[in-house]
Amino acid sequence: MLDSGNFVIYDSNFNVIWETFDNPTDTIMAGQELHSGSKLVSSASETNHSSGKFQLSMQTDGNLVLYPVASPDRPEDSYYSSGTYGDGYLSLYLDDKGWLYLHQGNVASNLTSGYRNGTALVYRATLGVDGIFRLYSHDFELNTEQELKKFPEVTDPCAVKGACGMNSYCTSANGQVVCSCLPGFDYLDANRTSNGCRRNFTASGCYSNDDNTTYMSTLDNVAWMDGSYADSLSVTSDEACSDACLSDCKCDAALFKDNTCSKQVFPLRYGIRDDSTTTFIKLANISAGGWSVINSRPESPSVAPVIIIRRKFSVKISIVSAAIIACIISSLAALIFFFYRYRAGRYGRLWRNKEPALVDEIAPRPFSYHELREATDGFKEKLGKGAFGTVFKGTLPRGQRVIAVKRLEKVVDEGEREFRTEMRTIGRTHHKNLVRLLGFCDEGTNRLLVYEYMSNGSLADLIFKADGQPGWDERVKIALDIARGIHYLHEDCETRIIHCDIKPQNILMDDNWTAKISDFGLAKLLMPSQTRTFTGIRGTRGYLAPEWHKNAPITVKADVYSFGIVLLELVCCRKNMELEAEEDAIILLDCVHNCFMDGELEKLVPDEVDMTELNRLVKLGLCCTHSEPGSRPSMKNVVMMLEGNADISVPPPPGFSS
Template identity: 50%
Template sequence: MTSISKPVLLLLLVFSLSIDSSAQQNHSNVINLGSSLSPSANHTSWLSPSGLFAFGFYQQGDGFLIGIWLIHQTEKTIIWTANRDDPPVSSNASLDLTRDGKLLLKIEQGVEKLIPQMPDPSPVVSAAMLDSGNFVLYGNDFSVIWESFDFPTDTILGGQNLSSGYKLVSSVSTSDQSSGRFFLQMQKDGNLVGYPVNSSAESDDAYWSSNTPNSGLNVQLILSHIGILFLGGGDLREHILANSSYPSKNRTAIHRATLDADGIFRLYLHRFESSNGSDVLREWSALSNLCEVKGICGFNSYCSGMGNKDVCKCYPGFHFINASKKFLGCYKNSSDDDCRRSKHPSILYSIVPLENMGWSDYPYSVVQMEKEDCCKSCLEDCNCGAVLYTGDECTKFKLPLRYGRVSENFSYTAFFKVIRDDLRIPLPDHNPSLAPTVLTESKRSLILILSISLGSISGFCFIFAIYSFFRYRRQLFRYRRLLGNANLGLTEEITLRLFSYSELEKATDDFKEELGRGSFGAVYKGTISEGNKAIAVKRLEKVVEEGQREFRAEMTAIARTHHRNLIRLLGFCIEGSRKLLVYEFMSNGSLADLLFKAEMRPIWKERVRIALDVAKGILYLHEECEVHIIHCNIKPQNILLDDTWTAKISDFGLAKLLVPNQSRTTMGIEAKVGYLAPEWQKNVLVSVKADTYSFGIVLLEIVCCRSSIEINVPTADEIILSTWVYNCYMAGELDKLVEDENVDIMALERMVKVGLWCIQEDPALRPSMKSVILMLEGTMNIPVPPSPVLI
């Protein structure tokens, strides 16, 4: 990007402002009180003095909307739309600037709506459609009390800016001005960034950025009258995005910057060479390839094309939701139930590859292995929908997949698991060699299964003959290890099983499948030979280098805890610096996955039951077990669900295993997302009430099925969950928290009030967990909670 000096830029701004001021004062047709517009009348719009802009009714489909557009165009160029997501009105509607100073849209059957909707509208004295393209409402002494330039939709014009914290939202299409699929945010860090609408607006979702250095607040996107599009303000040295090549002295030109329906931000020039019309030139485009726009194709589809010709295609085994609207994405007819019921799921599927493929989802497993083993692993894994092979790593993904794209810049090969019945569908046309690959993979899988079966039968006798010998050797080895442990102080009170590192390495297939990673280390799935039982192995990292006696003492304390809502510790391993814990395997993942990632939110009764499960588990840790335990890290990621969907708390009793200062460092990170009590940041003594605070945040997340901090929400008041919940409670609008669900209103109010009491800043105001359970069950009255002070 180029830059220009501040004095020159200031002169440009003064020149632009003087032009705009002159236009407002000398070239405005004043619209007086009592004026009216209607689609059915001859008077459908108010024109600017030059006749280049119009404000009024324009047609969309079979109805009409209110907006601003450029005239003398082959097709109308809509600049701004009022209430763009409202349905179009009929030709019988009217827009009146009433005698009492209101701009009212009157619809059939006497319905009236203010245009615009101002929080505290002052009486309007007059209005004007200016030559700048700005529609303004005047108060006394011609003071501007509202202007369309302050509320852009998808476009800014010369002389207009986009302030920090505001955004442009694309239209659905040139013929449909309602909100589309992309938005351009002027962020408070000084960056102008493009995102898909249905995203969390984080860096992983961004598809274009101005890459402006962090310049603090008050940075604006500005389009001058002479066609310079730049970022300025705050501590930023002016950052030019585009510069018009049209002569600035020619005042028959209009510049506009629009976030188009395809998600690309572009600068346009309208030249009015004659009274008969104008021509439109595209002077700058933020992106040259539509496939760079994340979300241009929907879930389970990918973009394959160059330039401005995007082609959305379905992944193998998928079909378009709507063939006429391919951007909606794709679906597959089959489900994963057959896979889970089958003892040999690999027989049901085949693998279809796609070259040069990439997408932007996170894998649930990353393992180093060969390509053939990578494909086989996906075939046998019912959670796997596709894998990306990067040359030495096999990354497995669940469905649906988003932001898919084929590009020569990608050196990856994607492999998709496809039900054999779906192999009759046409394969992607950009790789004609796929069909023989599918057949080869199918035959190879069948031959492999037969070979394994025959080999197992032929080797059975040999294995049986040497079984006793190896069993004897193994028991002798374990007996010697236990004798050694006795000398280290292992008492008979320890009911945990002592594993060797090699046993756990074998059980997890060399720590192949990672289930997750937390404050204490990574967790891997494994299987122990006794009963073919699934286990979860946590490999502890950054733990204190205490002696074996101290570590065993901690394990003994944890082993003495027995409660249906605590995950059970089965055993441990300690060999030098290697320290591992073995837990029961929780087949239904974490509460975070259920609340924030599941396609359907759990029903209300299930959420109430889970909340009580968690509360009872915390109560046991605080008051009922032999050694009272403060968990210190209650959050949805540490609440796991077994095969009966019973909630169980994990990682209890581990906080003191972290290295010195590691505990507070870790908690400081978590506090940013709102789970830790304020006393963690104040470096004061932490009590069981810290867990009560964390439970309160989790309880509100269970109620609303959303995280404690959410950026992609309709209003700023909803970003912090506790603030939104308190405001809804005080306004008597608790139904907003659960949308249209069939909930018990009394139970909803109880859960909200309990959650608000739990997150009070003063620990003394927070209830005990025993009181929390009584209040949730409805056996204790709950007073009205005060406003929590947020951290």
């Protein structure tokens, strides 16, 4: 650690291997430069120093700009700029006298004036968790710190774009940011209200008020960044603006100001108080049918007044009341006792008979090999075969429950205890978009898994057949089902799981055509403290992320890549590789990217679809298949993008096809 504050790592010959001055986080010290193309990123909070919500970018065009991290870095997303666009400055520099300036060689543009210097005085410039870039001086003799300058110079914290997340608007109270959701929206995280909001009802595709299922809600005195998808309308009243949005199936919201109406689609961004703007939000009329509420809860439930009524009761009334209450309590106690005895006896009989209908609600139960051989009639009806085993259809003797039994082949003998531990880990994954593991067998050399039976086959059967392919809305719903299942494996289950083999053949459809992820035979389990692992190549050609071939650490982003390929297959209803296709269309990923760049997306789909929705899903698929794992979105963000609660950035060209 040098006196300048630079932490340096040397090799045995005292050559510099790494130093913090070349890898800034949220701060630059005196003597440190922020080079062209580099950026500072704020901390998540004062105590959590992982990456936060704001960034200071030293752009290659010579401009120093502050943006929200989650924005596409357009001029309208910035909330501070040095105004030096095109002036050729290559870096931001802080000297030991407190001068903060942009420079190229001997040419400089001062952002601050100089301050006094001394051996006990040190300067630093830090991007705060509130998005403000501040210059500080530290006097070690007096043990004091002073704020000298801040960028931008604002008094209202809501002037910082991104202080509140998408679909929420910012107000300030005593200098603190207060984020509020749009009508019909709930916080993404009630404990972190600045993260944004999402709709508390499900809606997909284009929807208008043809069947009275929607209405407009009014939000006064709030303005947003204008992201209108159509030319602004000149209207005579706010009611006309509201009606224009209500009758337009693409319109999610409308902004009315100075007799001008601009139609918007979600998500809305950078909401702030503005006395001259009225916002209209399209909401679902739940009572009209066709909509479902999700996570609905009041934002600020009111507290009912407590009314105390005093009455005088006579002694006789009190005695009679006490007697009645005592009789009621005695009767309830007797009912509870006999009910408990009945249930305890019934559960005991179920357990003695090994009734799986009870056991599989608690944890995967062990089966004997004899039981499963009888259940499958000697492994007679084959449902399918994969790299690690064959799946057979069976029926349990009690309750006549249909099951799928997977007989594992060519598996490493891990030992009975390790195998059971892994089965119980997988069995604790409970999600509506995951195929449920009901039980297992580890008798001798036999290793078998028992799953719930999926009656409608796999996604591959559904989308790769010549006729009867699902419609666009069904394909979008299936994509969201798959994304939610993978997100659960990555972030929400007790033990984080990388699936390693996401493909249409491992996505099964239940009786209600809900997509469920299956086949954890290739999954690599992660302990809670792990984020990546080295392992041999697993999975299926065509769905493998590039890092599998580079002997690089495998993270959850490998599953994101595989999901991206599946999403493009789902959108286009074709396999990721078709040798019979024309030369430039053999590999789906390359074909999709070419059509995207040429503006010819209609060539990709077998049916007529909403081109805006098609463009959105294609962009998401290309982002998920980025050659660099760190540039792919997390599955949490993928779910938000599919739900329409987050923007999708412009995808890069494909760098690798597996």
